[in-house]
Amino acid sequence: ELKETLTNEGYVLSEKVHQINLEQKDLITKEYVITKNVTNIAPHCEIHVQKRDRDTLEDLSGVTFQLTAKEDIYSLDGRNTLLYKKGDAVSMDISENGYYVTDELGEIHISGLPLGKYELKEVQELEGYVKNNKVYDIDLSYDHTDKIIYSKELDVLNKKTATEISKVDATNEKELEGAKLSLRDEEGNVVEEWTSTKDVHIIRGLVSGKKYILHEDLAPLGYATASDVTFTVNEDGSVTKVKMKDEITKVDISKVDATTGKEIEGAKLTLKDKETGEVVESWTSVKEPHRIEGLTVSKTYVLHEDLAPAGYNVASDVEFTISDTGEVQKVVMKDEAKLVVKTGDDTDYKSLSALLIASGLLIAAVICKIKRGKDE
Template sequence: MKTKTSNTIASQRIQIFKEGIKDGEAGTVPGLAGAEFTFVLNSEYEKVGFDKAHKYFVGTTDTNGYLTTSLLPYGTYRVKETKTPEGYYGASDFLITIEKDASLYEIGYQIKKVTVNNVPFESLLKVVKKDKETGKTVLLKGATFKVKNVDTNEYVSYIDWSLFPQIIVNQWTTHDDGTITLNTKLKIGHYQLEEIEAPDGYVLTKEPIPFEITMDHYEISSDQVTPITVVQLVDQSVKGKVTIEKKGEVLTDYKDGKFIYEERGLAHAKFGIYAKSDILDPSHDGIVLYKQGELIETLETTEGGKITSHELPLGDYECKELEAPYGYVLNSEVKTFSLSYKGQSVDIVYEDIGITNERQKIVVEVSKKDEETKKYLSGAEISLFANRDIYNYDGDVIVEAGTLLETIVSRQDGKVSFQSDLPLDLTPEYAIMPLSELNDELVGDTNSLYVVKETKQPDGYLLKNVHYYVDGKYTTEKQDTLIFTYDFLNQVTKTQINKVDSETLENIIGAKLQVIDKESHKVIDEWVSEKEGHLVQGLIVGRTYILHEVEAPFGYILAADTEFIIPESREIQSITFMNVKAPVITLGDEPKVNIPQKDIPTEDQTIIFSYLIMGIGACAILFILFKKED
C-alpha cells in the first residue's frame, strides 16, 4: 500500500470585525462597513516599505462590519487600514501571525478572528537618555523628567494605588539601561519633556524637548501590537579643565651688593596631562577613553605663567613637567588632580595646579695653593667681577661691566666659595659687549658673564695674574647647580743672598747674617753663610728688608747693613753682600799693614777704621802674651 504525501503549505483565513467610535465620542456600533484592509508580510515591509511590498490580500468589510480573507500562508502580516469609512478614525497598523502548525490547516474552515476598533490613536512613550556628543545611550539611572501636553497645557499623570499614599504619578526616572516606558498611553498631540534631574556626570537639560504623538511616526512595542513612540532625552556630559600656573624666581635688581629676586609666572614650561587611571566613557558603556598612564594633552605656559587645558572627561589625572623654562631646573614632582562631578548645574569643573621651579644656581669656589707643594694657602684675596653688563629679567642693565661683586679670602684648610646668589646670563643677543685685550693668562670663554681673579696675594708669594672666566649660561634642566672650581697656584718669592769677597767676588763662609723686616724690626731669617750662598723664601712683595751681618767671617771686616725691596717677579732675586778683608799689621819683625784708603769704600770708612783699631789692639795683646811664654 502506498502512502500519498501532500506538500500543502500551512495557511489560514483571517476574519476582521470592524467597530468604531465616531468623532471620538463614546458608543460603539455593531459593525462598520466600507473599511478596506491590506495584508503584507511584515518582513518585506521592513525591507522595502508598504508601497513596494507584495499585497497578499486586499478586502473591504461588509455591511455587518466583517471581512474574511482567503487562505494566507504562514507568516507575520502587517495589516493596514487603507481606506476608512467617512466620519471615522482609521485604526493603526497591527500585526497578525499565522503559525506554521499542521493543526491549523487540517480543518480548512478554521478562521482566526480579529476585532479592530476605530478608536483615537494612542501610543506608549519610551524615553531614552542619550549623550549629546556621542549619541550613545547613557547606561545610568537617574534622569528624572515630566511630560507636558502642550495642547492642553497640562502635565501627564495617572493614579497608581500601589504607590499609596503617593498615588499620583506625574514624573518618571530612567532605569540602569538609560530608558523608561511610561505606564500610560498618550493620545495624538503635541508634548514636551521637561528634565528635572540629570543622571550623575551630566548637565541638566533646561530647555524642554518637544515631541509629537502621531500616526505617522511610531514603532510597535514588544507585544507586536501596541504603538510606541520613542523620544530621546539628550544631555551634555560634564567636562573638566585644569589650569597650570608655573612660578619661579626672576632677577629684578642689584642693591647693596646683593642680587634681588622676586617670584613671577614663567612662560614656556611644558607639561603633560596623563590618565592616572582608566578614563571611562561617561555613558557607562565600558569603553575606555584613555588608558592608565596615557598622555592625553601637552601644554605650554604663556606669558604670565598660566595655561588651561582643553575640556577633559571627568576622572583622575596626573600632571608632569616635561620641559622647564630657560634657566630653571625641571620639577620632577608628579601633581595629581581629579575632575569630579559637582552637580547638574555645573557644566565644566575647574582645577588649579601650582608648580614652582628652582633657578639654576651658580657656585664659584676657589682655592689658593703653593705652586710647588700644592698646599693650601691662607690670606689671598680672590675677587669676582662682572665681566659684562648684567641684565635683569625685564632686559634692564642692573650691573655694569667691571663691577666688583665680591671678594673672599683664602683659607689654609681648603676651598672657599663666593656667597653671592649669582644669576644666569640673561644678556640679550644684541647686547654682547666687545672685550679689550689682556696680557694676563686667560682661562675660559672671555665673553662670559663673570671673571675671577686674584686681587691680593698671600704674604711671601707673587700675584697670580690669571683670569678665570665663569660662563653663566643655562645648561640643562636636569642640573640644579653650575659649580665652577678654580685653583690659584702661587709661586713663593725667592731671594738668593750671596756673601762674597769684595775683591774676588767669590762666596765666603762663616758670616752670621740676618734678614730683618724694616717696619717691624722682626728677624725673618738667620743663617751662617756657606759656599753656595743662601736662599730666602717667602719675603713679601714690595716690602723693605734689611740685610744685617751679625758676625763677619774670619779675616773680614763687619759689613754695613743693606736694604732691599722684594719685586713682583717670578725670577729669583739675587743680592750680593760683600765683605772687605781686614788689614794685616806687622809688630817687630812682622810686616806692616798699610791700609790704603782707596781700597776701602768711602761709605764704610768710619766703620772699618774703628774695627781696624780694635784689630790692631787685639794683635798687640796676643803678641805680648806669646813673648812672655817664650
C-alpha cells in the same frame, strides 16, 4: 538600541547605548512612548604651575614656559575635529605661541584646554638660575567618567648657579686666609668683594655662560699678588670651581768673595726689618745661597754681616725691597779679602854671602882665562 553619534562642540559624545524594547503589550494601546534622558558633559583641563627657588622657596616671577601638544588632540563631540597636531604650541587666553610667564606670585594658570596629552617645558629662566631642561608630561586624557575638570598641579623648583672660589697656596694647595678678593663682570662692574678664609667662598646666582674676572686686591702677608683669573659659569647646572694660587715670596741671599764671586762659608749674617729693626732671621753662610720665604711685598730689609769669615773684611749692610712676584729674588753681599802687609826682613844673609863669594870666584876665573888667551 539608541546611541548618540554627534553632540555640540565642547561636549563629549555619550558612550551609553540605550536599550529600547517596543513590544506590543495588548490590543488596545495604539501608541507606545519610551522616554530616554541622554546627558552630555563638557569637561575641560586646567594646568597650574608654581615656580619657586629651591633653597629659599621664594616665588619666582618672570620665568617663561611653553605648552605644546604631545600627541594629536581631537574633539570628542563625534566630529573628530583635529584641534592640535603633535608638537603644536597651545595658546589660551592672552598667550602667544604657547608661551606663558609666571606672575608676581610665581604662578601660571592655564584653563579651558581640551582633553588630551601635553608637554610643558621651561624656555627662559631668570638670570642667575640654572636652566631647567626637564620636560613635564601632562596627561589630561578623557577617562570615560563624568568628571568635569581635569587638572594638573606642578611645583617647579629652580636652583641658583653655584660658584666655588678657592684662594690657595701654590705649593701645598691649602686655603689661604687674609687675601682681599673681588669678582667683576666683563664690563668691570664689581659683583662681590670678600676676604678669604680657611673655607671655600661660595657665590650663588652668577649668570650661566657669562664670563667673570677674579681679582686679588691684596695678597696675604708673605705672598705675591696673583694674576687675574677669568672663568665662565657652567651652563649644565654643575658647580663652577675656580682656583687662584698665590706664590710665597722667595729670596736667595748669597755671601760671595768680591773677587771670584764664589760663595763663602762661615759668615754670620742677620736680616732685619728696616722700619722696625726687628730681626727676621740669623744664620751662618755655607757653600749655597741661603733662602728665606714669606718676606712681605714692598717692605725693605737690611742684610747685616755680624762676623766675616777669616781673611775677609766685614761687608757694608745691604738694603733691598721685596718685589711683588713669586719668582726667586736674589740678594748678594760681597766680602773683600784682607791685604797681607810684611813688617820684618827675614832674608837669609849667610846663603846670600856664600852665593856672592861663589859668583865672584867664577867671574875671576873667567877673567883670568880671557887674559891668558890674549897673551897666547
